Amino acid sequence: MEAELGSGREELIKNIEYTHEILLSAEENDKKYKKIFKNPININPIIHIILFLFLIWPYGDIFGVFFGPIARMLENVIPLGFLVDLVAIILTIITYVILYNLLLHNLNKKYTSYHNDKNKVVLSELQQTNEKLHSDLAQYSIVPLKYRHIYCTEKLIDYLKNFRADSLKEAINLYESTEQHHLQINEIKKMQALQADTNQELSSVNASLDHLGRMQKETKRSIESANSSLSEIRESTRY
Incomplete structure (x- = not known):
């Protein structure tokens, strides 16, 4: 056998x-x-x-x-x-x-x-x-x-010679599953790259929002300081 x-x-x-x-x-x-x-x-x-x-x-x-x-x-x-x-x-x-x-x-x-x-x-x-x-x-x-x-026949020969498959059908199924696995990995890499770009954009947006928040606080302090100075000037001119 x-x-x-x-x-x-x-x-x-x-x-x-x-x-x-x-x-x-x-x-x-x-x-x-x-x-x-x-x-x-x-x-x-x-x-x-x-x-x-x-x-x-x-x-x-x-x-x-x-x-x-x-x-x-x-x-x-x-x-x-x-x-x-x-x-x-x-x-x-x-x-x-x-x-x-x-x-x-x-x-x-x-x-x-x-x-x-x-x-x-x-x-x-x-x-x-x-x-x-x-x-x-x-x-x-x-x-x-x-x-x-050429690429496919190379893979089929390798699967059979290394006893990863016993028939042409098994070798082809192994080739298809391997290629599908590679496609999935590539899709995952693309999604990861897209996620990294999105995270970078979000970080940039958050940094801009933080900067705007700081500017708003500084503006508020400047306004408060100006109002305080005006109040002092009014008080001094009263007398």
Whole structure:
């Protein structure tokens, strides 16, 4: 009986280890694919702003020279500077959109297309390898789809090798209970941190209230002192 259990455990561990190795290979394969495959280059928004401002300056100068007389004729209706700036901004936006779409977008498209065509064979091989790995998982792995990730298979192998579980079901249940326990601990830590922040805020409020209380007492004493001084002045002026 023990031999049968041992044999069953060994077969189970081998299958999960096989699943784990395939998952590692699939992850490495995905990294290679992403490294080779070129996505279109995205321009940082800050670069967009710099290029936009760079285009505004020549437009402002051009309109200041050529349309200055017309703008001065309308100076009483619309301020000169405002008119020139408004036209410059509108034309800059139109020019920037046209240049971006015609030049950068097309160049970017051609570059990525050339790069991906150049590595078409390698990309195709990686894609075929990836499909085979996932096909092997679906065909040979006894690990349910939900638990086919590297962290989980590591834990399942550990539970079985260290005799914390005797079957796949027990290992999965132990994994779920452990993860649930970790979630509860994290929630408790969050609640404790929130409570600490609340206590700190309450302490700050209490300190402010104490300060206000002291100020109120000092104000009351000042008023009483002033009233006493007034009373003495009144008494002295009587005579």
